[in-house]
Each structure stands twice: as structure tokens, then as C-alpha cells.
Amino acid sequence: MINSCPHNSDSPNEHLLHRLYALQQQFLHISPESMQQVAREFNLPVSQVVSVVEFYSFFYTQPCGRFHVLFSNCTSCGYLAGEQNLMLILCQQLQVIPGKTRSDGLISIDETSCIGLCDQGASLLINGLPVTRLNPDKIAEIAQCITTETPLAKWPAKWFEIQDTVHQRSLLLTEQFIPGSALQKVLTQGADETLSTILQSGLCGRGGAGFNTGKKWQLCREAPGNAHYVVCNADEGEPGTFKDRFLLRDQANALFEGMTVCAFVIGAEKGFVYLRGEYRYLLDHLHAVLNQSRQQGLLGQNILGHANFHFDIEIVVGAGAYICGEESALIESLEGKPGIPRIRPPFPVTHGYLGQPTVINNVETLIAAAHIAIHGSTWFKSAGTEKSTGSKILSVSGDCCSPGIYEYSFGVNIQQVLDDCHAHNVQAVQIGGPAGKLIGAADFNRTISFEDVSTGGSFLIFGQQRNLLTINRNFARFFAHESCGFCTPCRVGTHLLKNNLDKIANGRGTAYDIEELKQLSQLIQHHSHCGLGHTAANHILDSLQHFPQVFEAKLKQHFTAQFDLDQALETARQVTNRDDAAAHLD
Numbered sequence: 044m045i046n047s048c049p050h051n052s053d054s055p056n057e058h059l060l061h062r063l064y065a066l067q068q069q070f071l072h073i074s075p076e077s078m079q080q081v082a083r084e085f086n087l088p089v090s091q092v093v094s095v096v097e098f099y100s101f102f103y104t105q106p107c108g109r110f111h112v113l114f115s116n117c118t119s120c121g122y123l124a125g126e127q128n129l130m131l132i133l134c135q136q137l138q139v140i141p142g143k144t145r146s147d148g149l150i151s152i153d154e155t156s157c158i159g160l161c162d163q164g165a166s167l168l169i170n171g172l173p174v175t176r177l178n179p180d181k182i183a184e185i186a187q188c189i190t191t192e193t194p195l196a197k198w199p200a201k202w203f204e205i206q207d208t209v210h211q212r213s214l215l216l217t218e219q220f221i222p223g224s225a226l227q228k229v230l231t232q233g234a235d236e237t238l239s240t241i242l243q244s245g246l247c248g249r250g251g252a253g254f255n256t257g258k259k260w261q262l263c264r265e266a267p268g269n270a271h272y273v274v275c276n277a278d279e280g281e282p283g284t285f286k287d288r289f290l291l292r293d294q295a296n297a298l299f300e301g302m303t304v305c306a307f308v309i310g311a312e313k314g315f316v317y318l319r320g321e322y323r324y325l326l327d328h329l330h331a332v333l334n335q336s337r338q339q340g341l342l343g344q345n346i347l348g349h350a351n352f353h354f355d356i357e358i359v360v361g362a363g364a365y366i367c368g369e370e371s372a373l374i375e376s377l378e379g380k381p382g383i384p385r386i387r388p389p390f391p392v393t394h395g396y397l398g399q400p401t402v403i404n405n406v407e408t409l410i411a412a413a414h415i416a417i418h419g420s421t422w423f424k425s426a427g428t429e430k431s432t433g434s435k436i437l438s439v440s441g442d443c444c445s446p447g448i449y450e451y452s453f454g455v456n457i458q459q460v461l462d463d464c465h466a467h468n469v470q471a472v473q474i475g476g477p478a479g480k481l482i483g484a485a486d487f488n489r490t491i492s493f494e495d496v497s498t499g500g501s502f503l504i505f506g507q508q509r510n511l512l513t514i515n516r517n518f519a520r521f522f523a524h525e526s527c528g529f530c531t532p533c534r535v536g537t538h539l540l541k542n543n544l545d546k547i548a549n550g551r552g553t554a555y556d557i558e559e560l561k562q563l564s565q566l567i568q569h570h571s572h573c574g575l576g577h578t579a580a581n582h583i584l585d586s587l588q589h590f591p592q593v594f595e596a597k598l599k600q601h602f603t604a605q606f607d608l609d610q611a612l613e614t615a616r617q618v619t620n621r622d623d624a625a626a627h628l629d
């Protein structure tokens with residue numbers, strides 16, 4: 044197997060992120076000694092190992108509890124899922140401060156960005172395992188299990204169940220996928236014809252940006268290099284998105300075969316699935332499917348007896364960083380570095396993993412490619428619109444009676460989705476996650492398509508009872524937290540946006556702050572280094588345009604500072620021993 048942590052030919056045959064994770068499992072944190080040990084093992088400067096540990100939010104330099112609980116603070120699985128603050132209830136019951144480990148080392152509780160369980164009610168991860176459908180009663184039972192130090196294996200199994208509900212099926216989810224069927228087809232027709240089929244299908248990326256998939260494969264195939272790579276982006280971090288979680292559980296065969304079809308076209312021998320750390324619990328299942336595929340001759344040497352066609356897939360698990368979904372940051376992370384986006388161009392198709400030509404596709408894109416290989420481009424184009432061929436799988440959550448997975452032909456209108464999921468009295472829908480678009484009722488006739496409202500899959504519904512300013516604040520906090528900090532407009536700007544929204548929500552904002560929000564938003568949009576910064580203010584600009592009354596209702600008539608100016612002079616008054624009228628502001 045090719046070494047997955049490529050800095051040095053004599054580094055261990057284990058990914059750096061996996062080695063660090065293993066040490067953390069053993070010692071409940073990553074100590075300076077552990078970092079030095081890893082630096083020696085991987086023949087890396089200690090500073091590089093430190094930078095990796097510090098970058099990823101799932102690595103801890105201080106000991107966690109033996110039970111480590113992470114509550115999702117996402118708008119959907121947090122704010123919309125329950126009125127009570129379940130995290131604070133558990134903290135109170137276990138006498139622990141959020142973000143700190145209890146002095147006996149039993150428990151630590153913190154919050155984290157969306158964990159992709161938005162259709163499962165309020166949820167948490169405990170030692171990496173999901174517990175769904177939380178309510179105060181279940182929280183009390185969890186507190187009891189922790190207090191008695193009951194091992195997780197003895198907790199009620201149903202607490203850990205994730206119930207996938209597919210409410211609507213279109214092209215991909217109606218077809219039964221028979222392992223090997225795509226590969227048999229492409230091995231018969233050859234790489235050129237397979238590429239033509241993908242090109243003719245008009246398939247565009249399902250991860251958000253919508254780049255033409257056939258074109259991407261073609262550019263990569265034509266790029267010179269020592270080796271070519273296929274990477275599946277399973278980082279699914281956009282709050283409100285969980286369709287890849289479902290596809291990884293339900294359609295792993297089709298995914299791996301889609302990657303193998305791509306490898307056949309571009310001439311790759313090695314592929315990676317970059318799985319978000321929040322989905323680590325899917326690893327056993329994914330490895331089982333991979334092993335079965337190897338036994339069936341669908342992966343490995345001489346695939347299906349075809350001389351010179353060798354390809355295998357390795358899964359690399361991330362460690363809690365939304366930015367690693369951005370393709371160049373993902374490659375950095377695959378290479379065992381902090382996930383800081385690269386300067387582009389050059390693009391991954393020519394300079395990707397290890398500087399070699401690399402195709403990066405979303406889970407759903409690769410599954411669609413496997414189906415297109417079997418059924419052809421005409422079948423695929425039978426659904427969708429002229430520019431948006433095929434179907435789109437949506438993750439529907441928020442204020443509706445039937446959250447879950449919905450697959451539609453492209454071109455479906457928003458009202459249709461709302462009717463199907465039984466959403467009533469809807470104020471607005473956030474499509475494409477916080478980085479996407481906020482759509483009000485006047486625009487519910489708009490369509491899901493690349494021509495109109497495009498989305499990586501997130502479809503978040505807000506009822507009339509919701510305070511949109513609270514939602515904007517939650518999104519702003521998400522971006523401020525997830526900014527990788529590399530460039531100033533995004534690093535500083537996302538925090539200023541958050542502070543400004545807090546100020547308005549706290550009744551201290553004026554018209555001046557609205558102008559400030561607009562200017563800052565534009566600055567971040569136009570001057571940031573990567574897609575995170577370019578889209579981080581979308582939700583604010585949309586809210587200001589479509590729901591200005593939400594902000595205006597909170598404004599004061601006159602300028603107020605973000606802090607109490609008179610109070611800020613208190614220290615000076617004490618030092619000078621003055622408290623007369625002239626020592627105070629009006």
C-alpha cells in the first residue's frame with residue numbers, strides 16, 4: 044500500500060491524524076511528549092506536529108473526561124431541535140463547567156459545530172458515538188449512566204440508533220445498485236467511451252460549486268504526473284447537511300465503484316475517502332464494504348481480471364474542521380498538515396495530492412457517476428433541466444413534520460419541497476447552509492437548480508415563530524469559529540460580523556451598525572482567500588435585503604458604543620480619586 048502520510052519515505056504506514064487520534068484515545072489528550080514522539084516517528088519537525096494538533100478542534104492538549112460529550116450547536120440540530128438548553132442541564136446534573144473537565148477526570152462537556160444529525164432531533168456525540176433524539180428525560184438517564192461509569196457498550200442500544208428516512212426518491216435512490224455492474228460496463232466499453240458518457244450526461248458536482256464532472260475528469264486525465272489520484276470529499280460540514288451521512292451508510296458500494304470508474308478514466312491507482320471526524324462511527328461499516336469489494340475483485344490488483352487495472356481506496360478521518368471540506372484544504376489535511384486552503388490556480392486537477400493530478404468529488408457526485416456508467420447519459424438527462432441534469436438529494440430539517448432525505452429532479456420548486464415535508468406557516472428557508480441563500484415566502488416558487496437556487500443539499504426551514512436575528516447570530520458564530528485564520532478579512536471580519544449582530548440583538552445597535560454590517564460583509568466577500576470567506580456574509584446580506592424589519596425592530600435612534608463608555612472610565616476615576624460630575628460622561 045502507498046504510504047498515506049507522505050512527508051518522508053521512512054514515516055510509518057499510518058496517517059498522521061490517525062496516529063494523533065490513537066494517542067489521544069490512550070491518554071485522553073495529546074501531551075508535549077506525545078507530540079515529540081510523533082515528530083520522531085514521522086521524521087517531522089515538532090513545530091509541524093504542534094501546528095496540526097492546534098489546528099483541529101477534535102485534538103486536545105489538556106485531558107478530556109473519560110466520557111467526553113460534544114453537543115451540536117448547529118441552528119438545526121441545536122436551536123431548532125429543542126427549546127431547552129440540554130447541554131446546560133447535563134452540565135448542572137454532573138456538576139461540570141462547559142469546556143472544562145471535572146476534577147475527577149470523569150466527564151467533560153462542550154459544544155461543537157453541526158454534527159450532521161439535523162434530522163434526528165437534538166443530538167450529541169459521546170466518545171465519538173452519536174446519541175440522538177435528546178430530551179430532558181434522556182439527559183437525566185445519560186447523567187446516571189455517566190455517574191455510575193457504565194461503559195457505552197452497556198447503554199441502551201437504541202439511544203445510538205440513527206433512523207434514516209427517505210421520503211422522496213428520484214433517479215439515484217430508486218435504482219438498486221448491483222456491485223460490479225458499473226465496472227463491468229466500463230471495462231467493456233473502455234475509458235474513452237466512459238468519459239464521453241459522463242461528459243454527455245452533463246453531471247455537475249453535487250458538493251456545492253457545481254463544476255462539470257466529466258470536464259474535471261478530462262482535465263485530470265490529460266494532466267501530466269507521476270501518479271493520479273481520486274478523492275471523495277465526505278467532509279460534509281455545512282450545517283443542515285446530512286445526505287452524505289445517509290449515502291455513506293446506504294450506498295457505500297455505489298460510492299466506491301464510482302471512485303473506481305473515475306480511477307479507470309483518469310488512470311489512478313490510489314483513492315481516498317476523506318471522512319469528517321464527526322462521522323467516525325461509520326468507519327467499521329465502510330471498511331467492511333471495502334473488504335467485501337476487495338474479495339469480489341472490485342478493488343485491488345487486476346480488477347475484475349483486467350490486466351493493468353489496479354486501484355484501492357483508503358479512508359482518512361478528519362478531526363473537526365469545516366474548512367477541510369474546501370478541496371485544497373482537504374488535500375493539505377490528507378497530506379498530514381493543517382487544513383489551510385491553497386492558493387489556486389493551480390487547481391487540484393493538475394496539482395492536487397502530493398502535487399499530482401487529482402480528482403476531488405462529492406459523495407453524491409461519485410454515486411451518480413456509477414449509475415450513469417450503468418444506465419447511460421440519456422437515462423440521466425431524462426430528469427432535471429437543460430443546465431441541471433439529473434436529480435439532487437436534499438437534507439431537509441427544521442420546522443417541518445417530516446425531516447429527512449428527499450431526492451428530486453432538478454427544477455423542483457421550493458414550495459413543492461415544503462408541501463412534501465409538511466412544513467406549515469413557513470417564514471423562510473435557508474438553502475445551501477449558512478453559506479447559501481435565505482429565501483422568503485415571496486420566492487418559494489423559485490427552483491432548486493444550478494440556474495436558480497443551487498445547494499450542496501442543506502434545506503433548513505424556519506417557521507414564523509423563529510427569530511431570524513438569532514439564526515443570523517448562530518451562523519455568524521459558526522463562521523467566526525470555523526475561519527482557519529489564514530487571511531485577515533475573514534479571520535477578523537467574521538468576528539466583527541458576529542460582534543455587530545450581538546450588539547444589535549442586545550438592543551445597542553443603530554442605523555450606523557447596519558451600514559457597518561453591509562460594508563464589512565462586502566469586504567469579506569471580495570477580499571477573502573477562499574470560499575469560506577466569500578460566502579460567510581451571504582446570510583446577513585440576504586436577511587438585510589429580505590427581512591430588514593428584523594433588524595430595524597432592534598435599533599436605537601442614536602449611536603451607542605459596543606460597550607458602556609462611562610463604565611469604561613471607572614478605573615481612571617478610581618486612580619484619580621474623582622467621582623464628580625465632570626469625571627462622568629453625560
Ligand SMILES: Cc1cc2nc3c(=O)[nH]c(=O)nc-3n(C[C@H](O)[C@H](O)[C@H](O)COP(=O)(O)O)c2cc1C
Nearest residue numbers: 248249250276278279280368369370404405408574
Ligand atoms: C468552506 C468550504 C467547505 C466545503 N465543504 C464541502 C464538503 O463538505 N463536501 C463537498 O463535497 N464539497 C465541499 N466544498 C466544495 C469543495 O471545495 C469542492 O468543490 C467539491 O468537493 C468538489 O466536488 P464536486 O465537484 O463533486 O461537487 C466546500 C467548499 C468550501 C469553500
Ligand code: SF4
Nearest residue numbers: 528529530533573576
Ligand atoms: S477565507 Fe477564511 S477560511 Fe478561507 S483562507 Fe481565509 S481565513 Fe481561512
